Amino acid sequence: MLTAPKPKLWRSCRFSISFCIFLASAQTSFLRDSAGMALICMSKPQNNITCDSNDAVVPTLPWLINKKNCEFNWDAATRGRLLAAYQYGYIATTMVGGYMSNHFGAKTPFMCSGFGSTLVHVLCPLVVLAHTEAFFASRVLQGMFSGLMVGPFFELFGAWVPDDEIPTLLSFSFSGFMIGTILAYPASGQLCDVNVDGFGGWPLIFYAPAGNHTVAVHSDVDADHRVHNLLCGVRVEHLHGVEQHADVHAERDRRQPQRVIRSTIGSLMLILSCFTLICMQNINKWYAISVISSILAWGEFAYSGGFYPTLLNMTPNFAGLLSGISTFFAYLVGTQSILINSIITEQNTKEEWNMVFWIIMSTFAFSMCFYLIFGSASLQKWSIVSKEEGRRSRSTLLMTKSYGASRNVSLRHPSHVF
Secondary structure, three states: OOOOOOOOOOOOHHHHHHHHHHHHHHHHHHHHHHHHHHHHHHEOOEOOEOOOOOOOEOOOOOOOOOOOOOOEOOOHHHHHHHHHHHHHHHHHHHHHHHHHHHHHOOHHHHHHHHHHHHHHHHHHHHHHHHOHHHHHHHHHHHHHHHHOOHHHHHHHHHHHOOHHHHHHHHHHHHHHHHHHHHHHHHHHHHHHOOEEOOEEOOHHHHHHHHHOOOOOOOOOOOHHHHHHHHHOOOOHHHOOOOHHHHHHHHHHHHHHHHHHHHHHHHHHHHHHHHHHHHHOOOOOHHHHHHHHHHHHHHHHHHHHHHHOOHHHHHOHHHHHHHHHHHHHHHHHHHHHHHHHHHHHOOOOOHHHHHHHHHHHHHHHHHHHHHHHHHOOOOOOHHHHHHHHHHHHHHHHHHHHHHHHHHHHHHHHOHHHHO
16 A cells, blocks of 8 residues: 655645635625625615615616616515525536536536636626516526536545545635625625716626636546545545555544534524524614624534535545535525525514524524434445446556656655645
8 A cells, every 4th residue: 555644735736726616615605695785786675675876877788778776676576586596506406516526527517617607697787687587597597507516626625635634624615605705795785886987886796706706727536636646645545445444434433523513513603693683672783793794604613614524524435426416405495595585574674584593593403403313424335336346447547657657746746736
């Protein structure tokens, strides 16, 4: 068995991949959540929803009528349906992205997702002027592109990141979703008020993020790259049987109580944060912002430090595929939350929002208890055997040809290339 000291994390390939996933996840959540603020800027004021008018007009095509802020006659149900459209497309392709990344590598679905989602986002201002249902369809299409990115995330982690670094790098990478969400709302609000030479308003919410789009190009995670990991002392179990690594399995079993503790603490603190919002009668905006920030932080702690790494521990070779499947079922339930939320908060009163927070608390209480009872980080033997049998025919030749070159490169630049 080949052994070598593991390269330092800084300037390593696994850190570069983690940083690229961080940027991609931040961009994805920014594109997704900024549309919520755009809908407020686009809709006429109703009930407790306000809209700041802006004299700027929408850059449009000659045969389309110019539009300004607050001109679309959309009620709460319509806005909820338009927001939910993204989720409908998202759940349709999570398993597709997982299958593609598991069988053909992570690069193709990763690139398709990034470019496709951004392109549709740029075209939304023109599409919505044509018809509301066309805008709905474009949101579905954007969600379909974004759904392709879930599988590549986990496939890259499963191939490059060792067990002891998974919680740290996974938490860092997926914190991009929270960062993108946190930045989306204030940035979108500012963009909505912009007026440059008579042009501006809500279309900038769709144009500006696309200009900052960052896509990282990675080589496919295939057999030759797995040899690179082998030479660096990273994830050697990809190329060896389950029996050569009993110590690895034991270490994973020892980490499982830590996963359960983090998931439980994060869920309990999130539930407590929601409960404080329910109990408080006179809530100012800064208190609400601080509590909602706490909810996001503890939610991140619960799943990034808790049950998210479980897939990588149980089935590292099939993490991309299984993450797509699990995300599909998660969003299958969560997709309806946007529509339900818009129906519950039709008058935007505190009593209505209390009902929303009770639902959030119940959901996290259930997931916490379920993981507490059934959670496991034990490596599944079938994942190793099935992976090797499925890949051996097409990977042996690549491994043989790349071994010499990989060995030479790894000895020259162990911490820069890998």
